[in-house]
């Protein structure tokens with residue numbers, strides 16, 4: 001029986017970033033069901049850090065995460081964990097009001113440039129001529145999720161922590177003040193604290209432990225890659241997003257990628273792209289840009305898992321000693337991971353709270369049950 005101080009369930013970005021900081025204070029083991037880390041949501045994202053995602057609280061978590069990405073700890077330095085990429089939010093005339101409102105909101109977090117039609121097309125020549133308005137943040141970051149996951153893993157291991165892959169947790173019981181966990185591969189573990197970072201499966205894991213689920217909703221999102229028109233200067237292109245949630249695209253390994261920003265409810269699963277959303281991505285790309293999507297090079301889908309209020313949940317379950325929730329990172333789990341890890345460190349290890357404009361109460365899992373008898 002392995003008996004660390006803290007067991008973290010889930011080897012995605014949430015689990016690994018939390019484990020890395022917790023290993024400063026305690027013996028930590030991470031259990032991951034798959035043979036590799038980041039197999040699910042963390043390895044399938046659009047990998048962008050930008051402020052058009054989520055709402056005020058998500059933006060505050062993103063802002064608080066920036067110093068980490070700009071100056072990562074030593075164990076992250078092998079490979080850059082991100083590179084600068086401008087973010088362009090563009091709008092047609094009929095979307096102008098929406099763009100103005102977004103600019104007012106985002107300018108509290110990022111330094112934005114307002115662009116007219118010429119400025120929009122200079123930054124992104126692929127857009128159709130009706131993209132008349134834009135806001136640009138030249139300071140966006142295209143993250144490298146692999147480097148981020150591996151950096152966290154190196155931090156964990158450097159402090160004596162362990163990752164056990166191929167260990168799908170199947171039973172979770174509280175006995176004599178500790179959680180006893182068994183895995184499908186025959187592993188047995190016990191720890192006083194269990195961190196539930198099981199991504200889309202976090203509610204399932206809670207139920208198996210006799211803990212009330214939060215009502216998490218996994219939603220599928222699709223990405224396609226395809227060739228850019230010959231002669232396109234891919235290096236200078238931004239991450240370009242419609243002001244409404246219709247389409248984003250960006251350069252990707254010598255090609256372009258695009259998402260129709262679909263949010264299709266799903267069970268927790270190994271998400272696969274659906275033909276309808278693949279076709280929608282190509283359709284919206286051709287509707288908003290001058291690019292012809294002749295041949296789709298690759299496609300994938302992943303789950304973005306939301307709590308009922310679309311804010312992440314971090315904190316101990318009120319009804320179950322030592323059961324810590326770290327779930328509901330939605331579509332912003334990579335870019336907020338350093339701040340969320342710092343929050344986990346405060347709530348479990350008692351370190352100072354360092355995240356401005358975010359309170360523990362705003363993230364507490366108990367908030368979903370406060371109104372219920």
Ligand SMILES: Cc1cc2nc3c(=O)[nH]c(=O)nc-3n(C[C@H](O)[C@H](O)[C@H](O)COP(=O)(O)OP(=O)(O)OC[C@H]3O[C@@H](n4cnc5c(N)ncnc54)[C@H](O)[C@@H]3O)c2cc1C
Nearest residue numbers: 010012013014033041042045046048169199302333334335
């Ligand atoms: C298409 C798409 C685009 C996105 N774009 C962005 C973006 O631009 N910027 C951004 O910041 N975020 C983005 N996201 C969101 C981001 O990817 C997620 O918020 C983040 O990856 C969630 O991390 P996680 O660790 O909670 O989940 P996961 O990476 O899914 O990790 C959870 C892990 O738990 C494991 N697990 C589950 N149950 C068990 C069990 N019983 N036993 C052991 N292990 C278990 C799973 O195998 C899995 O590896 C995007 C997501 C998608 C799908």
